Amino acid sequence: xxxxxxxxxxxxxxxxxxxxxxxxxxxxxxxxxxxxxxxxxxxxxxxxxxxxxxxxxxxxxxxxxxxxxxxxxxxxxxxxxxxxxxxxxxxxxxxxxxxxxxxxxxxxxxxxxxxxxxxxxxxxxxxxxxxxxxxxxxxxxxxxxxxxxxxxxxxxxxxxxxxxxxxxxxxxxxxxxxxxxxxxxxxxxxxxxxxxxxxxxxxxxxxxxxxxxxxxxxxxxxxxxxxxxxxxxxxxxxxxxxxxxxxxxxxxxxxxxxxxxxxxxxxxxxxxxxxxxxxxxxxxxxxxxxxxxxxxxxxxxxxxxxxxxxxxxxxxxxxxxxxxxxxxxxxxxxxxxxxxxxxxxxxxxxxxxxxxxxxxxxxxxxxxxxxxxxxxxxxxxxxxxxxxxxxxxxxxxxxxxxxxxxxxxxxxxxxxxxxxxxxxxxxxxxxxxxxxxxxxxxxxxxxxxxxxxxxxxxxxxxxxxxxxxxxxxxxxxxxxxxxxxxxxxxxxxxxxxxxxxxxxxxxxxxxxxxxxxxxxxxxxxxxxxxxxxxxxxxxxxxxxxxxxxxxxxxxxxxxxxxxxxxxxxxxxxxxxxxxxxxxxxxxxxxxxxxxxxxxxxxxxxxxxxxxxxxxxxxxxxxxxxxxxxxxxxxxxxxxxxxxxxxxxxxxxxxxxxxxxxxxxxxxxxxxxxxxxxxxxxxxxxxxxxxxxxxxxxxxxxxxxxxxxxxxxxxxxxxxxxxxxxxxxxxxxxxxx
Amino acid sequence: xxxxxxxxxxxxxxxxxxxxxxxxxxxxxxxxxxxxxxxxxxxxxxxxxxxxxxxxxxxxxxxxxxxxxxxxxxxxxxxxxxxxxxxxxxxxxxxxxxxxxxxxxxxxxxxxxxxxxxxxxxxxxxxxxxxxxxxxxxxxxxxxxxxxxxxxxxxxxxxxxxxxxxxxxxxxxxxxxxxxxxxxxxxxxxxxxxxxxxxxxxxxxxxxxxxx
Numbered sequence: 001x002x003x004x005x006x007x008x009x010x011x012x013x014x015x016x017x018x019x020x021x022x023x024x025x026x027x028x029x030x031x032x033x034x035x036x037x038x039x040x041x042x043x044x045x046x047x048x049x050x051x052x053x054x055x056x057x058x059x060x061x062x063x064x065x066x067x068x069x070x071x072x073x074x075x076x077x078x079x080x081x082x083x084x085x086x087x088x089x090x091x092x093x094x095x096x097x098x099x100x101x102x103x104x105x106x107x108x109x110x111x112x113x114x115x116x117x118x119x120x121x122x123x124x125x126x127x128x129x130x131x132x133x134x135x136x137x138x139x140x141x142x143x144x145x146x147x148x149x150x151x152x153x154x155x156x157x158x159x160x161x162x163x164x165x166x167x168x169x170x171x172x173x174x175x176x177x178x179x180x181x182x183x184x185x186x187x188x189x190x191x192x193x194x195x196x197x198x199x200x201x202x203x204x205x206x207x208x209x210x211x212x213x214x215x216x217x218x219x220x221x222x223x224x225x226x227x228x229x230x231x232x233x234x235x236x237x238x239x240x241x242x243x244x245x246x247x248x249x250x251x252x253x254x255x256x257x258x259x260x261x262x263x264x265x266x267x268x269x270x271x272x273x274x275x276x277x278x279x280x281x282x283x284x285x286x287x288x289x290x291x292x293x294x295x296x297x298x299x300x301x302x303x304x305x306x307x308x309x310x311x312x313x314x315x316x317x318x319x320x321x322x323x324x325x326x327x328x329x330x331x332x333x334x335x336x337x338x339x340x341x342x343x344x345x346x347x348x349x350x351x352x353x354x355x356x357x358x359x360x361x362x363x364x365x366x367x368x369x370x371x372x373x374x375x376x377x378x379x380x381x382x383x384x385x386x387x388x389x390x391x392x393x394x395x396x397x398x399x400x401x402x403x404x405x406x407x408x409x410x411x412x413x414x415x416x417x418x419x420x421x422x423x424x425x426x427x428x429x430x431x432x433x434x435x436x437x438x439x440x441x442x443x444x445x446x447x448x449x450x451x452x453x454x455x456x457x458x459x460x461x462x463x464x465x466x467x468x469x470x471x472x473x474x475x476x477x478x479x480x481x482x483x484x485x486x487x488x489x490x491x492x493x494x495x496x497x498x499x500x501x502x503x504x505x506x507x508x509x510x511x512x513x514x515x516x517x518x519x520x521x522x523x524x525x526x527x528x529x530x531x532x533x534x535x536x537x538x539x540x541x542x543x544x545x546x547x548x549x550x551x552x553x554x555x556x557x558x559x560x561x562x563x564x565x566x567x568x569x570x571x572x573x574x575x576x577x578x579x580x581x582x583x584x585x586x587x588x589x590x591x592x593x594x595x596x597x598x599x600x601x602x603x604x605x606x607x608x609x610x611x612x613x614x615x616x617x618x619x620x621x622x623x624x625x626x627x628x629x630x631x632x633x634x635x636x637x638x639x640x641x642x643x644x645x646x647x648x649x650x651x652x653x654x655x656x657x658x659x660x661x662x663x664x665x666x667x668x669x670x671x672x673x674x675x676x677x678x679x680x681x682x683x684x685x686x687x688x689x690x691x692x693x694x695x696x697x698x699x700x701x702x703x704x705x706x707x708x709x710x711x712x713x714x715x716x717x718x719x720x721x722x723x724x725x726x727x728x729x730x731x732x733x734x735x736x
Numbered sequence: 737x738x739x740x741x742x743x744x745x746x747x748x749x750x751x752x753x754x755x756x757x758x759x760x761x762x763x764x765x766x767x768x769x770x771x772x773x774x775x776x777x778x779x780x781x782x783x784x785x786x787x788x789x790x791x792x793x794x795x796x797x798x799x800x801x802x803x804x805x806x807x808x809x810x811x812x813x814x815x816x817x818x819x820x821x822x823x824x825x826x827x828x829x830x831x832x833x834x835x836x837x838x839x840x841x842x843x844x845x846x847x848x849x850x851x852x853x854x855x856x857x858x859x860x861x862x863x864x865x866x867x868x869x870x871x872x873x874x875x876x877x878x879x880x881x882x883x884x885x886x887x888x889x890x891x892x893x894x895x896x897x898x899x900x901x902x903x904x905x906x907x908x909x910x911x912x913x914x915x916x917x918x919x920x921x922x923x924x925x926x927x928x929x930x931x932x933x934x935x936x937x938x939x940x941x942x943x944x945x946x947x948x
Contacts, residue, residue, distance in 0.1 A: 688903055714907055714908060718841060718880070718881065730905040
């Protein structure tokens with residue numbers, strides 16, 4: 001085309017070579033006869049004498065000379081003839097040989113078909129495509145389907161035989177899986193429709209009937225665990241069957257049938273089965289059964305939901321019983337230990353049986369949160385548990401184990417709604433531990449504080465940390481004091497002062513009692529030393545919190561070292577100068593508050609093995625008319641005698657009320673601060689949103705009561721921090 | 737000396753009320769025209785100052801303090817309160833203003849109850865129950881907010897407490913009152929709680945600008 005403009009080409013015309021082909025009028029018939037004969041020979045296993053080249057050429061010529069149609073219809077007729085023949089021989093096969101015969105004929109047909117297709121390849125490529133006929137191979141399959149598989153005498157017999165064999169295999173017999181595989185494969189080769197209609201659908205239906213009946217039988221006679229084992233085995237058998245001789249696509253279908261019949265329709269009955277259902281499995285820690293239940297139920301809709309709901313309600317129920325059991329309330333340490341055990345138990349179940357399923361963990365957490373807060377004393381008890389552990393429970397326990405215990409406690413702490421109540425108690429207990437020198441491990445103490453800090457922020461623990469700082473500073477102060485005055489103090493008693501910052505420590509209104517003369521002189525020295533180095537401070541003595549070590553020599557010269565409280569020391573020192581003292585004398589001399597004095601005298605005179613004093617009359621309680629004197633006959637196998645004070649470990653009822661009230665008071669400014677913070681950023685907000693946001697902000701510390709929030713809002717309105725919107729009374733406005 | 741401190745020969749309750757209305761509508765105008773938060777704050781401050789000046793004046797120059805209830809009654813007779821709720825609402829707020837003593841921000845329970853009985857008679861179906869409840873249970877003084885909310889509450893509840901919404905941002909005293917009423921079982925249809933009648937309140941505030 002490019003050069004057509006400048007160079008004209010001469011057009012040559014080449015005449016086609018005209019070769020007159022004279023067609024033999026009998027050409028088509030003759031050629032077809034040859035081919036037909038060849039097809040017969042192929043089906044008769046006599047193909048070795050045929051020439052592929054010759055047959056191919058003949059077929060080629062027929063198509064070329066427009067006899068394709070004749071060839072095609074001839075092929076259909078010949079093949080049909082042979083297939084009908086085959087069908088007859090298959091029908092005639094007796095009993096067990098039926099499938100084998102069918103399989104054999106199928107193999108034969110396939111081989112024949114392969115050869116025929118090769119011979120007729122030219123027709124396949126041209127004639128069939130232009131005339132939209134069925135290709136040879138497919139045609140062969142269709143003819144097989146219509147003449148053999150769908151022949152009235154074979155169709156139902158084939159299906160029945162297959163289903164019968166599967167049934168026999170299900171009941172434990174061994175069947176010829178290879179044959180099964182071939183026959184099923186044949187059905188699959190005939191197209192998905194044939195496989196489904198002639199086998200799969202009836203198979204699924206029969207299976208459903210089978211498993212429905214079987215599950216009915218099992219559920220009547222098995223316990224839950226056994227039933228699940230059987231169901232699991234059946235499920236695995238079906239999966240194996242599919243892999244052995246069915247279409248892979250059938251797997252989900254048949255497992256659905258088993259799941260539906262064996263699990264879904266009996267789910268509730270299984271879960272609630274008497275003596276062996278889910279609750280019993282949970283109680284008895286049947287990890288294997290639980291795991292099986294989880295894996296089976298996971299397959300059906302709402303299966304896991306059912307397990308989770310039953311587990312949750314069981315947990316809540318047992319948890320509620322646990323936290324409200326009056327027996328358990330007697331021992332806080334035991335109470336918390338029970339909670340921890342319960343948590344461990346379910347953690348293990350979820351880990352081993354429920355594959356650490358997040359939804360189950362959430363259910364566990366929410367259940368714990370639910371019942372722990374049912375008991376308002378939970379915060380106190382958890383703090384007491386820590387107290388117990390940090391006092392003595394951790395002796396000889398490795399550092400890692402200590403961490404584990406503390407981590408577990410923190411987990412319970414996280415469930416608490418009233419974290420501020422915990423803080424209150426924790427502070428009290430920590431103060432006692434620190435001041436009495438009872439803490440076992442400073443590292444453990446600090447580790448827990450760090451954990452609390454990461455959980456609740458630094459303001460939660462700042463006071464607690466302040467307490468530690470005070471302890472450290474006090475040590476330094478005492479060193480300074482003794483290096484300054486050590487020489488002139490001579491052999492006077494040793495004084496250890498802990499200077500506590502007001503505010504950091506739990507406040508206890510205390511009346512300073514009268515100290516023995518030698519002590520009060522020493523205390524005065526310390527006071528002047530301390531105030532000399534720190535101006536502008538005030539010291540007051542908390543004699544109710546101190547301890548003392550006394551050396552005592554009794555009647556027959558027994559020497560003992562007595563470890564007592566400051567109050568007890570004050571009482572005992574009185575007996576250095578006199579033999580007998582009445583209750584009133586002691587009260588007057590020491591000015592110890594009477595409730596404390598009674599408790600302290602009780603532990604000095606009434607506890608067996610520690611009664612360094614005697615009293616008249618002898619009785620369990622201290623009366624105002626009692627008279628006391630030194631117990632000369634006091635003996636103890638220990639040199640050091642620790643005299644405890646009779647104290648209630650748990651809080652008494654009025655103390656509890658007081659703590660509660662203090663907590664409520666402390667919450668007010670926190671709620672107000674939260675309201676102001678929120679309103680400052682939002683300027684205008686409606687009532688319900690304020691309540692919601694305040695609750696959310698304070699959640700990490702306590703659950704704010706909406707009524708209390710409302711009161712705080714009113715108070716803020718009165719103090720002109722907020723005002724109500726003049727148009728919409730539900731809107732609050734922040735006033736700068 | 738500012739004009740507000742000028743004392744006319746007849747400095748009676750009507751004059752005080754007139755000045756009160758003056759200050760309030762001016763504050764309202766102020767708030768309506770400028771919406772900057774700072775301006776708003778300024779306006780609130782301005783009216784607060786004006787009101788406390790007025791109160792000082794009342795305390796020093798007039799005798800009505802000693803017979804405040806009679807004076808209120810006189811004023812109530814003179815004003816046409818039946819027709820216009822916004823007028824009544826302003827009058828109601830004025831009562832709180834005039835009942836305050838010695839620069840306090842709230843009024844005593846006994847004073848509040850007496851004036852409620854006087855001005856809310858016929859306007860509050862639960863007036864009797866309310867007053868006796870407050871008498872028995874309220875130890876603190878009544879704050880301005882509570883005072884105002886009582887009016888809104890009186891307009892939105894029926895005698896069976898229908899119209900009370902527990903989430904409705906009512907002052908705690910009103911919540912407690914409703915609880916108390918439920919407890920003594922005065923009503924048996926409290927299942928039909930619905931939110932309060934906003935439309936009424938709207939109409940009252942919308943009509944305020946018209947009073948300028």
